Amino acid sequence: MARARRTSGFLRDFQEFAFKGNVIDLAIAVIIGTAFSRVITSFVEAVIMPLINPLIGVTGKELRTIAIGPGIVIGQFLGAIIDFLTIALILFVAIRALQKLKRQEDVPVESLTSDANVIAQERLTGALDRLSQTLESRNNQVL
Structure with missing residues (x-):
């Protein structure tokens, strides 16, 4: 078997x-x-x-x-x-x-991220997210 x-x-x-x-x-x-x-x-x-x-x-x-x-x-x-x-x-x-x-x-497709304003907004949003996370972690440590 x-x-x-x-x-x-x-x-x-x-x-x-x-x-x-x-x-x-x-x-x-x-x-x-x-x-x-x-x-x-x-x-x-x-x-x-x-x-x-x-x-x-x-x-x-x-x-x-x-x-x-x-x-x-x-x-x-x-x-x-x-x-x-x-x-x-x-x-x-x-x-x-x-x-x-x-x-x-393979013609390059122009994306929206090529605009300088969009790139700046994405960077600013990322920086704000990191700042918010840092502030929240400090508040949690103080409490």
Whole structure:
């Protein structure tokens, strides 16, 4: 019976963990990230690499197929670096654009406390409250 309670407790804890919003959001982000990575790899192979291949000076070879010695394909590593840099650049530009949009939305709301008279009144009210409390505490001590 104790084992059944432990199992049901474990399942309940796992269910709470698995269906929290953060875990589901993370799963969605991983799936979208994987798809985004495939799109970037395709973009690099189809658009960027045809522009870079003539610059590397190795005729008849693509960057991703360049090898140093037997079995060391340095081109795949360089292609992965280009993929990473492309993803980083796109994310940087997208996040920067979102930050600019957010800054435009966060227009400061002018509050009533910006008026000098209101600020002075609030300070005076606070000082009067503190003075009243001090006087009351002295009166209580004298009695």
